[in-house]
Amino acid sequence: QLQLQESGPGLMKPSETLSLTCTVSGASISSSSFYWGWVRQPPGKGLQWIGSIFYSGSTYYNPSLKSRFTISVDTSKNQFSLKLTSVTAADTAVYYCAREKGTKLDNWGQGTLVTVSS
Amino acid sequence: EIVLTQSPGTLSLSLGERATLSCRASQSVSSSLAWYQQKPGQAPRLLIYDASNRATGIPARFSGSGSGTDFTLTISSLEPEDFAVYYCQHRSNWPLVTFGQGTRLEIK
Numbered sequence: 001q002l003q004l005q006e007s008g009p010g011l012m013k014p015s016e017t018l019s020l021t022c023t024v025s026g027a028s029i030s031s032s033s034f035y036w037g038w039v040r041q042p043p044g045k046g047l048q049w050i051g052s053i054f055y056s057g058s059t060y061y062n063p064s065l066k067s068r069f070t071i072s073v074d075t076s077k078n079q080f081s082l083k084l085t086s087v088t089a090a091d092t093a094v095y096y097c098a099r100e101k102g103t104k105l106d107n108w109g110q111g112t113l114v115t116v117s118s
Numbered sequence: 119e120i121v122l123t124q125s126p127g128t129l130s131l132s133l134g135e136r137a138t139l140s141c142r143a144s145q146s147v148s149s150s151l152a153w154y155q156q157k158p159g160q161a162p163r164l165l166i167y168d169a170s171n172r173a174t175g176i177p178a179r180f181s182g183s184g185s186g187t188d189f190t191l192t193i194s195s196l197e198p199e200d201f202a203v204y205y206c207q208h209r210s211n212w213p214l215v216t217f218g219q220g221t222r223l224e225i226k
Contacts (some may be wrong), residue, residue, distance in 0.1 A: 034211065047154075047162065047205055049215035060213055063119070096161055103168060103209045104152040108161040 002026040004097050004109035012091075012116045018084040022097030029078045030055045031043075035100035036080045038071060041111075042092040052100050053080055057078060087116045120144055122218035127221050128225040137193040139221045141206035146186045150208055153182055153191045156220075157202045165204075166191060193223075200226050 008020035024034070029036060037052030051061035053071045061069060070083040084091060094113050098105040122145040131137055141151065149169040154162035164173040166182035169189060179194040193200055206218040 016150075031214075035216065046220045047156075047207075047217040049217065052213065052215070062214065100209065100213070100215070103150045103160075103166055104173075105207070105215070106164050106167070106173065108163075111161050 002099065002107050004099065004107060006095060006097050006109045006112040008114065010100045010113060010115060012087050012114060014088055014116060014118055015086055016093070018087050018114060020095055020112065023082050024078045029077045029080065030074065033073055033101065036073065037098050037100045037105065038082045039096045039098055041096070042093045050082065089116050092116050119214070120129045120147060120208055120210065120216050122127050122208060122216055124206055124218035124221045126221060128222045128224060130224050131196055132226045133198065134195050137196055137223060139191040139204055141189040143187045143208060147208045149185050151189050154205045154207060155202050156205065164207060
């Protein structure tokens with residue numbers, strides 16, 4: 001059974017760099033059938049796609065977001081990661097990792113809340 | 119960039135009633151549209167993909183229809199566990215993923 005699990009710090013200070021990791025179990029991240037993506041949701045608001053990565057390392061980002069995001073993959077650990085530089089309070093959100101299969105996001109992690117506060 | 123607009127913002131219905139949720143795309147997306155259900159404190163759950171295909175384990179009371187720019191998610195007879203927020207989503211060939219702003223389905 002496929003499972004995705006986010007991990008990372010829950011509390012950040014402004015200007016710090018956020019690093020989140022998504023550990024995939026029950027499937028190989030090296031499959032050519034999927035992309036692996038990140039979605040965030042500010043408190044009380046809707047879903048915002050951040051970007052995704054293919055196992056080869058090809059990345060795709062939401063053009064409406066500033067280029068502070070970097071997504072990377074570690075196939076040896078079956079993980080992919082998200083880095084966000086210079087965080088502000090506006091980056092406070094639940095961050096989800098998800099598997100992108102074709103046109104849909106068919107499996108999601110439980111999400112991790114990241115709070116940015118001084 | 120394709121924009122997805124959902125309506126209504128909030129839908130108030132009673133148990134057993136039929137729910138009809140709408141998603142309109144700013145340009146044609148063919149049948150490339152998915153629907154998700156999200157309950158408080160939980161991750162979104164895939165309900166419908168490619169406009170009308172139910173995801174694994176989704177009850178038959180959920181159905182999707184539409185193509186081009188206009189899509190509908192229908193819940194034939196509301197159960198208590200159906201009250202949640204629903205999102206539509208499109209993934210382009212680029213690939214860029216876009217979500218609608220959501221419809222909150224609440225108990226009347």
